[in-house]
Amino acid sequence: MEVTILVHATDESFKILEDARERARQVLDTAARLTSETQSVHRKRVEEIFKGARQTKAEVLKFVAAFLIMFGFWLLLSGHYDLFHISLGVLCCGLVSHSSQDLLFANPRAGDMRVIVKRFFTYVPWLIYQIAISNLHVARLALSPSMPIDPEIITFKTKLESDISMVTLANSITLTPGTITIDVKDGVYYVHAVSKKTAEDLMTGEMEDKVAHIFMEADHVYVQDVLDMSPIFGALRKI
Amino acid sequence: MTEQSDDVIVKTLSRLLIPFMQIYALYVIAHGHYSPGGGFQGGVILGASIILLVITYGLDNTLRRMTERLNTILCSAGVFIYGGIGLLCLILGGNYLDYAELDQILHVGVAQARSLGILGVEVGVGLAVMAVMISIFFDISTGGLPSEKIEGLKD
Numbered sequence: 001m002e003v004t005i006l007v008h009a010t011d012e013s014f015k016i017l018e019d020a021r022e023r024a025r026q027v028l029d030t031a032a033r034l035t036s037e038t039q040s041v042h043r044k045r046v047e048e049i050f051k052g053a054r055q056t057k058a059e060v061l062k063f064v065a066a067f068l069i070m071f072g073f074w075l076l077l078s079g080h081y082d083l084f085h086i087s088l089g090v091l092c093c094g095l096v097s098h099s100s101q102d103l104l105f106a107n108p109r110a111g112d113m114r115v116i117v118k119r120f121f122t123y124v125p126w127l128i129y130q131i132a133i134s135n136l137h138v139a140r141l142a143l144s145p146s147m148p149i150d151p152e153i154i155t156f157k158t159k160l161e162s163d164i165s166m167v168t169l170a171n172s173i174t175l176t177p178g179t180i181t182i183d184v185k186d187g188v189y190y191v192h193a194v195s196k197k198t199a200e201d202l203m204t205g206e207m208e209d210k211v212a213h214i215f216m217e218a219d220h221v222y223v224q225d226v227l228d229m230s231p232i233f234g235a236l237r238k239i
Numbered sequence: 240m241t242e243q244s245d246d247v248i249v250k251t252l253s254r255l256l257i258p259f260m261q262i263y264a265l266y267v268i269a270h271g272h273y274s275p276g277g278g279f280q281g282g283v284i285l286g287a288s289i290i291l292l293v294i295t296y297g298l299d300n301t302l303r304r305m306t307e308r309l310n311t312i313l314c315s316a317g318v319f320i321y322g323g324i325g326l327l328c329l330i331l332g333g334n335y336l337d338y339a340e341l342d343q344i345l346h347v348g349v350a351q352a353r354s355l356g357i358l359g360v361e362v363g364v365g366l367a368v369m370a371v372m373i374s375i376f377f378d379i380s381t382g383g384l385p386s387e388k389i390e391g392l393k394d
Contacts, residue, residue: 070262077266080273092265099304100258167251184247 062105065113066097069104106163119214126210131176134198138177141195150196158187158208165215172207241380243297253295260288268365272357278364285365286372298380307377310370317367324359336360 070093078085141149160166170181173191178198182190193199244250264284271277293301325336333340338356339349347355 066258070258073259073262074266077263078270080270085269088269092262092269096258096261096265100261103254104258106254163247163251164255167248170248181248185245 059101062101063097066101066104067093070097116214116216123210123214127172127175130207134177134179134201137197138194141178149194151192151194152199153182154191154193154199154203156189156191156203158189159217160187160208160212160215161217162215165211165217168214169208169211172211173202176207241293241298243300244295250295253291257288257292260284260291264288264365264369268361269358271361272354278361279368281361282365282368283372285369286376289369289373290376293376293380298377305373307374310373310377313366314370314374317363317365317370320363321360321367324356324363328356 071089074089074093075081078089141147158166158169160169166184166187170184170189173179173181173189176198178194179202180192182192184190191202193202264281266281267276267284268278268281271281289301289305292304324338324341327344328337328340329335331340331343336356338353340352341356342349342352345352345355
């Protein structure tokens with residue numbers, strides 16, 4: 001009888017110990033979970049603050065850039081440089097930059113705007129030279145009695161990425177006599193070329209390379225940009 | 240329904256052109272008392288910039304930027320500015336739209352008051368013309384139904 005009571009008591013005490021251990025484990029688990037949750041919430045909040053700050057900075061920069069461009073255009077148009085008209089201009093440019101800055105800078109890339117503008121203005125003389133050469137070629141085609149034309153439609157897949165660079169290339173092709181961009185669909189150019197020579201000139205891809213170089217795309221992203229953008233590397237290159 | 244254009248050239252160039260069109264329209268309105276142009280012309284150019292947006296980026300994207308509600312408010316505000324300035328001249332003792340009477344509250348001299356009055360009226364006319372142009376185009380492209388209903392049908 002006493003033995004059974006003893007066994008029973010031992011069983012009971014074991015059960016109580018088990019319960020206590022289980023409860024302790026639960027408490028510890030809850031504590032750990034709460035800690036990790038607080039940490040993740042905290043980290044998320046810090047990240048949001050950082051991301052928000054970065055976004056706000058980017059938006060302010062976009063607004064200022066759009067405002068400056070618009071105000072330059074306004075001053076070019078206006079011609080009345082008194083206080084009244086200038087303040088009207090500031091008001092109007094503020095309104096338009098606020099409503100249309102996302103149109104003007106729809107897909108900003110991680111490139112330096114000054115470098116892009118500089119390269120664009122070195123690209124324009126080259127384009128004019130190309131136009132002059134093709135002009136002579138097309139004039140010879142038109143003037144020769146046998147008319148040695150060979151019209152064809154060529155297609156090629158471009159390596160350009162952004163819409164603005166694709167448009168620059170398409171319009172450069174159209175501006176060059178002898179070739180016309182018919183369509184650009186999903187990065188494929190459909191170009192009408194009037195003779196073999198103009199088609200071959202286009203297929204060498206020199207123009208595409210130059211455009212990619214302006215907008216720092218495709219294989220022009222790394223080496224050339226680092227050289228152009230950081231003065232240290234520029235100095236190294238001179239040595 | 241006017242859908243989004245799939246031509247990258249048209250879309251990009253109109254995207255870059257629209258802010259300059261809007262600045263030009265505001266320039267035409269703001270310099271209407273010095274040079275040719277004014278409320279009607281500037282308002283039509285402003286309306287055309289939004290219509291270009293509808294043609295190239297589609298009605299849905301445009302309605303996110305320029306809702307029909309905002310458009311109606313601008314339309315009414317334009318008419319209200321025009322009529323308000325006219326009535327203000329009437330209240331101040333002159334004829335309807337007799338800007339010289341505005342001198343009594345602006346204190347800037349009769350000639351300057353006339354100039355400012357004309358500018359105010361032109362801003363009103365510009366807003367009203369722009370909103371009516373956009374409203375007509377919205378009506379044509381939705382078939383006369385309110386835009387909310389069209390979007391409800393699409394979902």
